[in-house]
Amino acid sequence: MLKKRIIPCFDIKEGRVVKGINFLGLRDAGNPVEMASVYAENGADELVFLDITATLENRKTLTDLVGKIAGKINIPFTVGGGINSVEDAARIIEAGADKISINSSALKKPELIREIANEFGSQAVVVAIDTKYKNGEWMVFSNGGTISTIWKALDWAKEAEKLGAGEILLTSMNNDGTKNGFAIDITNQVSESVNIPIIASGGAGTMEHFEKVFTQTKATAALAASVFHYGEIEITALKNYLKTKNIAIR
């Protein structure tokens, strides 16, 4: 049986792990390569690295980091941040990443999803969606949640699937950093409406939150950062807990 995935996420700034609270107030949480291998040992099913300050100058730093991670860990990982072209995606994949994640660049140019999927296959393309509940609608935001777009989350997810995305990483900005739980309603809506896997993100605070998102939505993976990085939830303990709740876990 296919197992639900637990995915720690690393926000990367200049080669270090940071995590924002509601996308603000960065705190340094550690060395990405060391953290990645500890998490892999402890049972993380996959890892995500998001370069949150991706700039031209930072490209080489990120590529070097991807190479170091690939040399150290033997579980899959995704890299996002500053990927604006097929060439950018190629650099990251050739350095050893399994998948790339695109967000603002795909909103700016939706065809980029198709272009990267044609080159590396759909399974290598994760479309990250930052969504916020505003005036009665879950709307999509770009540029790290700072710029509103015309897209409703549900429509953009469907469009991304149509263009060849292999997975959707859905982050609720309302929930992110609150530790009050995942956004069950929008995660449920999106996971019922598209036929590609959904990674739920934003709001994990307790083990029960993971249980809830796996039992009340069709999300096949759940992502979190600070609860893992600051040791509030231990991955081994989380996976044992979910097993006792009869959720398929590795």
Next chain:
Amino acid sequence: MIAILKYNAGNTKSVENAVQKLGYDCVVTDDKDLLQKADKVIFPGVGEASSAMKYLEEKGLDEVLKSLKQPVLGICLGLQLMCKFTEEGDTQGLGIFDVLVKKFPPKDKVPHIGWNNFAFLNGSLFEGIDTIDDVYFVHSFYAELSEKTIATCEYILPFSAGLQHNNFYAVQFHTEKSGKIGEQILKNFLQL
């Protein structure tokens, strides 16, 4: 020396890392002599079938692969291209396995992404591996069950997670991304 086939379908880096971690020398190459002389050849792959197959044909690597006498291990797209035909881009494969590769019916999420266990295992490639062990899959197309099937997995339907014909071995999952279990399977292949 272990040769890893270099072509236009990525992920050779991770396979190279995994082989080196196990203490073997390896080279990533598309040189015919090197491929023919290697002790073992790994045919990895992440990508799209028709463009990968076209590249192999243009470089004459399709004939080289088919002519190999040493143990060969296809991984993921490698497995699919070793089959007779894949629905991805309606592509004629190498035909090493007389098996069809089809798209998963949309009865559940596609691609099949994540850790899944085996339903059936057979042969030296899976020495020390149990059906409860999980390995990492990521694919939208699957190889049908056949008499060449040496491992099966179930997702939407039962499919071939492993195939073998003479010196040709292939797995649908990523040995190089499957933690300790994947490492053991790769080690089994390298020790054949």
